Amino acid sequence: PKAAIDGDDQFDAEAVAAGLDPARLTVTFGLGPELFAKTGLEAARPAKLEALPEFDGDRLQDAWCGGDLLLQICGDDLQVVSNAFLELRKRAVGFGTLGWVQQGFSSPPADGGTPRNLMGFKDGSLNPEPGSADFDTRVWASDSEPDWFAGGTYLVFRKIRMKLPAWSMASAEEQNLTLGRERDSGAPLSGGGEFDHPDFTAVGGDGLPAVPADSHLALTHEAAMFRRGFNYDYGFLTQGDVSSDAAAHEHAPGTADHGHDEHPYDAGLLFASFQADPGVFIETQEKMAASDRLMEFIVAEGSAIFAIPPGAAEGGFVADGLFRT
Ligand code: HEM
Structure with a gap:
């Protein structure tokens, strides 16, 4: 509920990753084809x-x-990735709904070669x-x-x-x-x-x-x-x-x-x-x-x-x- 998000006693997702390294965390944002018309920005559509x-x-x-907004959250530690997801999801409450989630992995060999x-x-x-x-x-x-x-x-x-x-x-x-x-x-x-x-x-x-x-x-x-x-x-x-x-x-x-x-x-x-x-x-x-x-x-x-x-x-x-x- 929105009230809980705005309140002081909201769940502190940062606690989830307390003490962990940033683990090369990155977030990549993507904008879907229908987003531009929906937000009145059609003239600026790529x-x-x-x-x-x-x-x-x-x-x-x-x-x-499909989807209007993509968040690709990557990192070397799933706990850190999960924490980032929880934090970002919290901010979308009220104007976004979750379409789909996929979870993947990739392991480069120890010699640095191609995964x-x-x-x-x-x-x-x-x-x-x-x-x-x-x-x-x-x-x-x-x-x-x-x-x-x-x-x-x-x-x-x-x-x-x-x-x-x-x-x-x-x-x-x-x-x-x-x-x-x-x-x-x-x-x-x-x-x-x-x-x-x-x-x-x-x-x-x-x-x-x-x-x-x-x-x-x-x-x-x-x-x-x-x-x-x-x-x-x-x-x-x-x-x-x-x-x-x-x-x-x-x-x-x-x-x-x-x-x-x-x-x-x-x-x-x-x-x-x-x-x-x-x-x-x-x-x-x-x-x-x-x-x-x-x-x-x-x-x-x-x-x-x-x-x-x-x-x-x-x-x-x-x-x-x-x-x-
Ligand atoms: C499960 C599906 C797929 C598997 C298992 C797969 C696997 C591979 C493998 C093993 C290679 C050779 C190594 C490399 O150069 O990276 C490769 C190359 C490549 N794949 Fe795929 N692939 C898949 C789907 C696709 C799709 C959907 C596309 C694009 C429509 C695609 C485009 C390419 C391209 C452009 C290369 C590099 C080709 C070159 O320049 O020689 N692959 N893929």
């Missing part, structure tokens, strides 16, 4: 901020889609390097955007469930051919090391392309985005949950798809990509939906897009430029 289409193969749950996703593959190898010219052109909003959005970017979020029981039954060779990379080293199947670019003309001993044309690597190579996803593992969900799978009703027993989707185990990738142009995501996702071998093992259940305002200057606040337009 030029490319449109709701994402539904893609072939998606099985989206309304409960995990792995729950399929066991290194994920993020060919991301552009923050601070590089390549990163700047791929990620930061372009000149054709409203002035206040200079230094901002677009975040695409997708909750992508992995069909891990099926994946775990696939041979190492099948897994490698699906991604176009060697799982342990992360190297392209055409040779070299993890960070080397693939050679799509290379052929294997069987005379076939070493990196299959329908592998994830071939279909996504050099798409202009910065991916920063997190793994999630919600464990076994039981009846009544939003993610208990509908597939059982969509495919008759014995059909090709039957059986893969019915397991109530919900784990996968909280895919997040930052890009100057969300059209790049759309184009890449359409290519994946049309022919990526990976599609057999994944299904998107949540989807959203947000404009990420530039960072706040000292003494300023997030998106303050928006209110001066």
Whole structure:
């Protein structure tokens, strides 16, 4: 209740993290496509901020889609993250309702190498390097955007469930051919090391392309985005949950798809990509939906897009430029 929030004796969420380090806590804010019209700021809406289409193969749950305001809270200590969430949530009482929450994790290996996703593959190898010219052109909003959005970017979020029981039954060779990379080293199947670019003309001993044309690597190579996803593992969900799978009703027993989707185990990738142009995501996702071998093992259940305002200057606040337009 609002009265309790305004009162002196309100719950002190800071106590939750008393004595803990800041744990590299960050909060990233995102503004959804409908927010601008709802707040009378339609004229200032970033030029490319449109709701994402539904893609072939998606099985989206309304409960995990869209939203007007995104808070991405990251840190190395879940207790600190939880504390930040409680503090921020408290401030939204009275003008916001909670749409959805996702909780993910990522563990870089001790040697500082690329973290792995729950399929066991290194994920993020060919991301552009923050601070590089390549990163700047791929990620930061372009000149054709409203002035206040200079230094901002677009975040695409997708909750992508992995069909891990099926994946775990696939041979190492099948897994490698699906991604176009060697799982342990992360190297392209055409040779070299993890960070080397693939050679799509290379052929294997069987005379076939070493990196299959329908592998994830071939279909996504050099798409202009910065991916920063997190793994999630919600464990076994039981009846009544939003993610208990509908597939059982969509495919008759014995059909090709039957059986893969019915397991109530919900784990996968909280895919997040930052890009100057969300059209790049759309184009890449359409290519994946049309022919990526990976599609057999994944299904998107949540989807959203947000404009990420530039960072706040000292003494300023997030998106303050928006209110001066
Ligand atoms: C659960 C779903 C997904 C998994 C398991 C996955 C996994 C991977 C892996 C293992 C790599 C190679 C390592 C790397 O360069 O980071 C990779 C690269 C990449 N993925 Fe995905 N991915 C998924 C979904 C997506 C989606 C939805 C998109 C965009 C529509 C995407 C776009 C890319 C791009 C652009 C690259 C870098 C390609 C390159 O420049 O060579 N991925 N992904």
